[in-house]
Amino acid sequence: MATVSPCWNYTLHLPHDPRAPGIARGTLRLILAAHEMPEFTTTAELVAAELLANSHSHTKGPYALRLRSAEPGRLRVAVWDTDPHVPPGFSNAAAPAPPPDAEHGRGLPLVRACADAWGASVLRGLGVQRSGKLLWAECGGGARAW
Numbered sequence: 004m005a006t007v008s009p010c011w012n013y014t015l016h017l018p019h020d021p022r023a024p025g026i027a028r029g030t031l032r033l034i035l036a037a038h039e040m041p042e043f044t045t046t047a048e049l050v051a052a053e054l055l056a057n058s059h060s061h062t063k064g065p066y067a068l069r070l071r072s073a074e075p076g077r078l079r080v081a082v083w084d085t086d087p088h089v090p091p092g093f094s095n096a097a098a099p100a101p102p103p104d105a106e107h108g109r110g111l112p113l114v115r116a117c118a119d120a121w122g123a124s125v126l127r128g129l130g131v132q133r134s135g136k137l138l139w140a141e142c143g144g145g146a147r148a149w
Contacts, residue, residue, distance in 0.1 A: 010071075010072065011038065011071070011072055012069060012070065012073075013069070013070050013071075014067055014069045015030050015067060015068045015069075017055075017066050019062070019063060019065055019066070023059065023066075024052060024055040024056060027055055028048050028052055030068070031044075031048055031080075032044055032048065034070055035047060035070075035078075040078065043078045046117050046142065047080050047142075049113070049114075049117065050114050050117055050118065050140045051080050051082070053114050054080070054081075054082035054138050054140075055068060055082055057090065057111070057138075058082050058083075058086075061086060062084045062085050062135075063085070064084065064085035064086075064135075065084075065085065066083060067083045068080075068082055069081040069082070069083065069137075069139075077141060077143045078141065078143075079139055081137050081138065081139035081140075082138055082139075083126075083137045084135050085134065085135040086135055086136060087126070087134060087135055087136050088136070089125065090111055092112055093111045093123055093138055114140050115140070117140065118142050119142050119143055120140070120141045121138075121141070122138075122139055123136055123137065123138050124136065124137045
C-alpha cells in the first residue's frame with residue numbers, strides 16, 4: 004500500500020534579536036528531522052541563514068521563517084520581513100557581481116544557485132495582515148545536492 008505524505012508548513016515568528024537566526028536554524032533542523040527529510044538539511048539551513056541574515060541586517064522589525072512541503076520530495080524555505088523592498092540579488096534581473104574584496108553581496112546569488120525555483124512577493128494593500136516582503140527558495144531532493 005502506498006504511503007501518502009500530507010502537506011505541512013511551519014512558521015516561526017522571530018523578534019529583531021541577534022540570536023533569532025540561530026534559533027531559527029535549530030528549529031529548521033528539528034522540523035526536517037521530524038519529517039525524515041535529512042537530505043534537505045544542509046542546503047535548507049544555508050538558504051535560511053542567508054535569508055534570515057538579510058532580514059536581520061536590513062530591517063528593524065520582526066521577521067519570520069516559514070518551511071513548507073506541499074508535495075513529497077520538495078521543500079520551500081521562505082523568510083518574511085517588514086521591508087517591502089526586494090533586494091537586487093533576488094530579483095529576476097541579474098545583479099552585478101560584488102567586487103572580489105567586498106564583504107557583502109554573495110548570499111542571495113548563492114541562494115538562487117541552490118534552488119530549483121525562487122521568488123519574492125511584496126505584501127501590502129487591502130486584506131494583507133502584515134506588509135513587507137516574502138523571499139522564498141524551493142528545491143527538490145532529486146538531482147541537486149541539498
